[in-house]
Amino acid sequence: MSCKNSVRQTSVMSSFSIIPDPRKARNQIYSVFDLITISILGILCGADDWVEINLWATANDAWLKEFDICVNGVPSHDTLSRFFRYLDPKVFEQCFISWTQRVAKVVGGVIALDGKTICNSADKAGGTRAIHVVSAFSADNDMVLGQLSTEAKSNEITAFPLLIEMLDLKGAIVTIDAAGCQKNIAHQIRDKGGDYVLALKGNQGKLHDETNNFFQQALLVTPEESGCDYYKNEEQSRGRLEKREVWTIDDLDWLPQKDDWKDLKSLICLRSTRTEKGKTTVEIRYYICKRLMSPSGF
Numbered sequence: 001m002s003c004k005n006s007v008r009q010t011s012v013m014s015s016f017s018i019i020p021d022p023r024k025a026r027n028q029i030y031s032v033f034d035l036i037t038i039s040i041l042g043i044l045c046g047a048d049d050w051v052e053i054n055l056w057a058t059a060n061d062a063w064l065k066e067f068d069i070c071v072n073g074v075p076s077h078d079t080l081s082r083f084f085r086y087l088d089p090k091v092f093e094q095c096f097i098s099w100t101q102r103v104a105k106v107v108g109g110v111i112a113l114d115g116k117t118i119c120n121s122a123d124k125a126g127g128t129r130a131i132h133v134v135s136a137f138s139a140d141n142d143m144v145l146g147q148l149s150t151e152a153k154s155n156e157i158t159a160f161p162l163l164i165e166m167l168d169l170k171g172a173i174v175t176i177d178a179a180g181c182q183k184n185i186a187h188q189i190r191d192k193g194g195d196y197v198l199a200l201k202g203n204q205g206k207l208h209d210e211t212n213n214f215f216q217q218a219l220l221v222t223p224e225e226s227g228c229d230y231y232k233n234e235e236q237s238r239g240r241l242e243k244r245e246v247w248t249i250d251d252l253d254w255l256p257q258k259d260d261w262k263d264l265k266s267l268i269c270l271r272s273t274r275t276e277k278g279k280t281t282v283e284i285r286y287y288i289c290k291r292l293m294s295p296s297g298f
Contacts, residue, residue: 005106011044015099022086030075035083037069052075052110097146097166108162109140111194112162113176115156134159136167160185169194173291178203181288186264197268207257209288214254215269218247227251228269231295240276246295247271263290268298 005124042053054077056072066069073190075083115134134156136145144164150159156179164174164185170193176185178201189196202208218226230246235242250266252258268287273280287298 012040012099015152016092016095016104018094019091019248020088023083029072030070030079031228034070034072035075038064038074039084050080053077057067063139063268087279093146094166098168100143100145101138101168105141109171110139110173110175111145111167111169112137112139113160113174115150115177115178115179125267128263134163136163139225148198154267156180161188164188164192167192173197175199183260183262184263186288190262190290196295197287197289197291197293201285207255207260207288208286209256210257211267211269211288214249215284215286218269219271221245229295231298240274242275244269245273246298248293248295248298250292261288265290265292267292270298 006125013033016032019032019036021032038057039053042056042104045056046198047053047056048079054074057064057074061070061074064074076085088224113134113136124158133147133149135147137143139146146163148163152154159177160180160182161184167186169189173196174194176199178199181198181200181204190266200208200211223230226247226249228249231246233244235244235291247267247269252267254265255267258264266289266290269289272283272285
């Protein structure tokens with residue numbers, strides 16, 4: 001297979017082939033493939049705007065032509081700006097997420113969904129709230145697969161399903177903090193072929209109460225007596241000692257809420273004990289999980 005043919009069949013064309021071209025036919029000197037490819041490559045190489053992308057592509061024009069990119073020359077920064085200005089942002093976002101997953105080769109692995117507020121993004125004088133971004137992060141590939149912005153942290157509940165819908169979750173383990181611990185989200189993850197590990201806090205009142213009551217008793221007896229699997233790990237560094245203990249239980253016939261959560265298989269308790277400068281702090285966290293988890297692997 002030639003170099004040119006192989007490039008045309010790469011992830012960029014596969015992922016962005018559904019993008020509708022917003023230009024009139026007479027203005028299509030440069031293909032969608034050209035415009036998107038040089039923009040992605042330019043940004044990956046440090047370009048911050050259309051001018052820098054044009055400069056990068058111009059400097060690498062001969063190399064690009066070897067791969068059948070920009071055979072009609074490099075588009076100007078105005079051409080790039082106009083093209084992306086009229087491009088459907090939602091369709092582009094879907095295509096970009098598809099592309100990042102192809103590049104990352106996400107088959108299985110852990111995908112962490114999380115929400116963060118962007119510092120200094122609020123403008124009190126202008127009445128603009130802080131920007132809150134919900135992201136999907138591939139732990140195995142150390143890269144962000146997709147992001148959505150919301151008006152406030154409380155909107156994570158509505159943003160998570162939108163982001164999940166864009167992702168290919170087959171064989172993946174999806175982790176979400178307590179804001180995403182919702183029955184519909186667990187159901188959606190399973191429908192998309194993924195497994196879930198959801199942080200459990202008081203927002204799921206009865207489920208949290210039952211889980212807390214069980215583990216508070218389990219922590220007072222041996223793992224054998226409680227019916228839990230148990231794992232402990234200790235690390236010491238620069239005067240700090242941290243002990244990490246994990247209890248897992250997969251016999252959930254006693255749990256009234258078990259059938260409310262699609263394919264719920266186990267509950268997890270993580271207790272972290274940290275001692276530093278003579279001060280000891282203890283934190284206990286709970287999780288619900290679709291998989292039968294080994295405590296040593298959590």
